[in-house]
Amino acid sequence: MKSRQEIFDIVRRSLVELFELDEPVVVPEARFDDDLEIDSIDAVDLVDHLSRIFERRVSPRDFRSVRTVNDLIDCIDRLQTQ
Amino acid sequence: MMRGRTDRLHAQASDYFASEESPVVKRTDYYWLRLVGTGVWFLVFGLVTFVLGFVVLPVIRLVTANRLRRQHRSRAVLGAGMRSFVHSVDALRFIDFEFIGRERLGRPGQLIVANHPTLIDVCFLLGFAPTATCIVKASHFRNLVTRGAVIGAGYIPNAPTEDMIHAAEAALREGETLLMFPEGTRTVPGKPLMMQRGAANVALRAARVLTPVYISCEPSTLSKNLPWYRIPPSRPKWTLRVGDDIDLAAYRDAPVPIASRRLHADLAGLFAGANTVRD
Numbered sequence: 001m002k003s004r005q006e007i008f009d010i011v012r013r014s015l016v017e018l019f020e021l022d023e024p025v026v027v028p029e030a031r032f033d034d035d036l037e038i039d040s041i042d043a044v045d046l047v048d049h050l051s052r053i054f055e056r057r058v059s060p061r062d063f064r065s066v067r068t069v070n071d072l073i074d075c076i077d078r079l080q081t082q
Numbered sequence: 083m084m085r086g087r088t089d090r091l092h093a094q095a096s097d098y099f100a101s102e103e104s105p106v107v108k109r110t111d112y113y114w115l116r117l118v119g120t121g122v123w124f125l126v127f128g129l130v131t132f133v134l135g136f137v138v139l140p141v142i143r144l145v146t147a148n149r150l151r152r153q154h155r156s157r158a159v160l161g162a163g164m165r166s167f168v169h170s171v172d173a174l175r176f177i178d179f180e181f182i183g184r185e186r187l188g189r190p191g192q193l194i195v196a197n198h199p200t201l202i203d204v205c206f207l208l209g210f211a212p213t214a215t216c217i218v219k220a221s222h223f224r225n226l227v228t229r230g231a232v233i234g235a236g237y238i239p240n241a242p243t244e245d246m247i248h249a250a251e252a253a254l255r256e257g258e259t260l261l262m263f264p265e266g267t268r269t270v271p272g273k274p275l276m277m278q279r280g281a282a283n284v285a286l287r288a289a290r291v292l293t294p295v296y297i298s299c300e301p302s303t304l305s306k307n308l309p310w311y312r313i314p315p316s317r318p319k320w321t322l323r324v325g326d327d328i329d330l331a332a333y334r335d336a337p338v339p340i341a342s343r344r345l346h347a348d349l350a351g352l353f354a355g356a357n358t359v360r361d
Contacts, residue, residue, distance in 0.1 A: 017337060018337045018338075018339050018340070019337075019339050019340065020340055039279070040243045041243060041247070041278075041279050041280055041283050041339075041342070042339050043244075044243060044244045044247050044248075044283075045283070045337075045338050045339045046339075047244070059244065061242075061244075
């Protein structure tokens, strides 16, 4: 079990590594499509990357309602308790 | 938005009709015969596809337990059908075609990317590289005429995105050849190519080799905004040219999202360049 802060750190590091984003841009309120310019193909890469880190097979379908970084953290938090 | 699109289509259509009916462009090469022939051949094509999908492929399914072998047999049958279609319309002089470098298609783990000017591009590519699997429009899996064929051959639906990418990746890893039209749909003539990044992404995930095929058709026919019966005034000629393999190692030093943007831009440049050279 990871805390929300730990999850946030992992998500931020992943976004910086995969998409060469500047760390300060990745804030909990940042929207994937508008603020971070992550499209549906990027989303597949991101989800594959995160499921390797969290060692969970997740489907992008689990992330359908995700709009912001915060939504993603909620979602991972929920998945790790299942 | 919708309105602008409709107006544009109308403008294009009237351009087309104007050019077709102007006295300068004469209808040659047995125009009326080609028109009737085209209609008959589309009917035959639909019928054959249906019969293969609902009679022949189910028989193959019954006698072939192994999934990969079953798909390859099914693709061989569909490929033979498409090849016969191409050869017959060529023999009947409805079309001309030239296919340069086709012996370099069909290698294991090869991703073939092609531009998509006309309805029958896939018949040339899968007709002459019949072991390949192909990403096809998801609606073909619901269409009564095509669903038997695309399911039997194990082709990959283009939606949802995540399933398409994972299925394409798995096929290439198994050593299959995969054909993708990166534009996702046919090009509207005179408009720039609008390629999607999915092909570059799939290439970097799993392709052993990436090979572009440049397709052109002069005069333009069977394109996105025209019904099948708007055949060109003279006999159309398809030219398919297999380009040099693209070295993927050059892109693999960066994470896939970054690298796929670079590869995508380079691919778009290659196809745009190929089109300018042709014009």
